[in-house]
Amino acid sequence: MSDQLQKEEEKLSRIETEINDIDGHITNIKTGNLSEESDELAKLLTENTKLKFRLEILKKAIANERKNCKADTIPSEMISIRNYLNELFGSAIKAAYPELSDPPIVITESTKVSFGDYQCNSAMPVSQLLKAKNIKASPRDVAVKILENLPNSFLINKTEIAGPGFINIFITNEYVVSAISTILKNGVFPPTTKKMRVVIDFSSPNVAKQMHVGHLRSTIIGESISRLLEFVGHDVLRLNHIGDWGTQFGMLIAHLEEMFPNYVKESPPIADLQAFYKESKIRFDNDEEFKKRAYDRVVKLQSGESNSRKAWQLICDVSRLEYQKVYKALDVTLEERGESFYQSRMENLVKELNERGFLEEDEGRKIMWGIKGEDYGGIPLTIIKSDGGFTYDTSDMATIRNRIEEEKGEWLVYVTDAGQSTHFKSLFSCARKVGILDSSKVRVDHVPFGVVLGEDGKKFKTRSGETVKLLDLLDEGLKRSLEKLKEKERDKFMTAEELRKAQENIAYGCIKYADLSKNRQNEYVFSFDKMLDDKGNTAVYLLYAYTRIKSIARNCGEEFIKNFDTIKKETKLELTHEKELKLAKVLIQFPDIIEKILKDLHVHYMCEFLYQISTTFTEFYDVCYCIEKNRQGEIVKINKSRILLCEATATVMAKCFDILGLKTLDKI
Structure with a gap:
């Protein structure tokens, strides 16, 4: 804005204020039953008419200035x-x-x-x-x-x-060309945004229990959101709030003591922790004497007794090895912080809530209600059970306090199934009530997701009705992706290492993309056949499309590739064909897509954008020749500007894949 324009707008504001003051004065005179022909009123009316006339002239002058300003x-x-x-x-x-x-x-x-x-x-x-x-x-x-x-x-x-x-x-075409040139020169950067300390809670398996498809969704969605937040420059703390505390450890420790009494000196062979858990649970449910010992071990564990702590650590270590295999396969990074971390914090919190009068008795329990009038589902948090123990509600209250007061979190994100939506509404309301959460200073988001269904439309389980083990699911993905590659005879053109890499990237990529491409709040059907389809909005189709785009520059020959950096600097980008412009205009929407996802953390917008890029690129490539060859197959012309547009397309797609957690391939 020019200095002259700014001055005129300031003058406009002053005149509007004067008019409002005079209008108010006139109203006061009239309501005071004074004659409308009084000298003061006539004077004010005249002044008002002049000011309004000046106002209209000034508005026209400002409009002209705006139109004429550079x-x-x-x-x-x-x-x-x-x-x-x-x-x-x-x-x-x-x-x-x-x-x-x-x-x-x-x-x-x-x-x-x-x-x-x-x-x-x-x-x-x-x-x-x-x-x-x-x-x-x-x-x-x-x-x-x-x-x-x-x-x-x-x-x-x-x-x-x-x-x-x-x-x-x-x-303007000038901006489109400039934006694409920026991508070619600097890569893809996020829109400018205020940097925040973000604490995101996702995955969160329970020790001694196998990870199921609900954990898979939380892990995949949470990882992608974390990547997005890190890309825009936020300081992100990724937390794995594992269930490593509570009654189940009493029965596990009691069972361990009986099955492997020498566990303190020799590490027990409990690799199949799921089977070990089932054995202890059966005894807990059917043997009263065993149940008493289990409760006793819980007390000893929470009081810090050394042997109980040793047994607890052994069980946690075995469980950790299992879910780390899943995280390694899916390229997921998390900082583990289990419920045990918050034990002393829970004790301090409960004492404070009691002293401040926030807890009330309810059939032996101590509960806490949210803020009256808020929509939190009308369900209280249970802070202390009737047996005096803490609950998930207690640990979640201690957790949100830790993340705001100790971790200095300015934005808290919880990625869990939609069934916990009411719980989180109640948690946030209670946290506001006690003064832990100030919604004007800290943003909190529950990121809910729907259940995974089998192809029969029911909850995804094995044929025997068991919960599907994630490692088995990932292994099945590897098997199916290899079959797909061999079906297309890719194994005949790839080295063993290239084939292995393609197998893994497609298997894990298709599982991730099938999840992320759906609106997370909806249920979705898990189907390897659909995931591995190379047509439509699937990871396989998009990874193939990306690899094909990357190969276009390579097809220009070794000399071209060797001088590609120089070509990028010296070639003038020209977007004259309507399909060139259409593709370029899609690519430059990348910052808008990032902004859109940041508002509600719906990652499927990124998948829709990737698919739009791919289909628009196909339209462009079908009618805009990048490389022209003669009948002998020799290159006679290279349209360098279009090759650069291909490169910009691949650059944007690569960043989208990275945010989604998919790994690209140079050859498929």
Whole structure:
């Protein structure tokens, strides 16, 4: 904004204030039953008329100044186009209608090329707001006035009003070329955002119990969200809140003592911890004497008795080895922090809640209600059980306190199944009630997900009705992906190492993508046949597409590849064909997709974007020749600009894959 324009807008604001003051004074005189012909009233009315006349002249001058002012220069980095247009049109609407305190700014992507690239659909809601103030203005009139106040911009080539007041926005080719050039020069960078300390809780298996598909979803979704948050520059603490405390350890320790009495000196052979857990659970349910010993071991464990602690550590170590295999296969990084970590914190918290009067008796339990009037499901937290023990509710209260007060978390994220939604509403409400959580300072998100179904439409289980072991599931994925590669005879053109790498990347990638590509709040059907399909919105199709795009530059020959960095610097990017422009305009939406996901943590938007890139690239590649050859198969022409567009496409796709946790391949 120019200095002159800023001064004129300041003057406009002063005049509006004067008019409001005079209007108020006139109202006071009239309500005081003074004659409307009084000298003071006549003087005020005259002054008001002059000011309003000056105001209209000034508004026209500002509108002309806005139209004539030089457009901003094209930024050297990619921007969120939607955010930029929100600010630009927001400024225009406020200038056109200063009487509206919070005017609606509605920017959408256009559905047809003839409608431009984006649309501003604010005219109709603004017209309705004006109508409520007894100001008549049709949506089309509002659209005209918005455009009169719209500053020139590097981004906008032209605007046009369609229908009753829709404003079609056409972005400049210069910005599109600049943004693609930035990708080629610097790679893909996130939009600028305020950096925060984020604590994300995901995966969270229970010690001595096998990880199931619910843990798989939490792990895959949590890892992808963590990668996204780290990409935009947040300080992310990834926590694995494992269940390593409580009654089940009493029965496990008691069973261990009987089965392997020398466990303190010799490590017991309990590799199959799931079977060991089932044995102890049967005894716990059917043997009263054993149950008493189990409860006794819980007390000893929580009091720090050395042998009980030793047994507990052995069990945790064996369990940890199992779920680390899953994390290694899926390339997941987590910092383990089990319930045991919060034992002393739970004790201190319960004491404080008691002293401050937040707990109430309920049939031997001590419970806590959320804030009255808040929608938290109307279910209290159970802080102390009737036997005096703590619960998951207790540990979760201690956990949220630790993450805010000790870890200095500014954004807390919990990735669990949708069945826990009510629990988290109650947890957050109780945390606000006691002053642990200040929602104006700390953002909290529960990221719920639906259950995984088998192809029969029921909960995903083995044929015998058992929960599917994750390691078995991953092994089955490896087997199926290898069969698929051999079916396509890829094994005949790959080394053993290339084949192994392709097998793993496809197997794990297809499992991840099948999950992430669905709206996480919905159920989804687990089907290897659909996951490994090389058509449609699947990981296999997209990984193949990426590999094919990367091969285009290689097909230009060794000399081209050797000089590729120089070619990128010296080649002028030209986007003249409509399919070139269409592809480029899709690619530069990357910052918008990042911003969109950050709002509600729905990662499937990234998958939709990847698929859109791939299908748009196919349209481009079908009609825009990158390499031309003669009948002998010799290269006669290389369209360097289009090769660069291919490279930019691969660069954006690679970053999307990385955020989703998928590994790309140079050869499939």
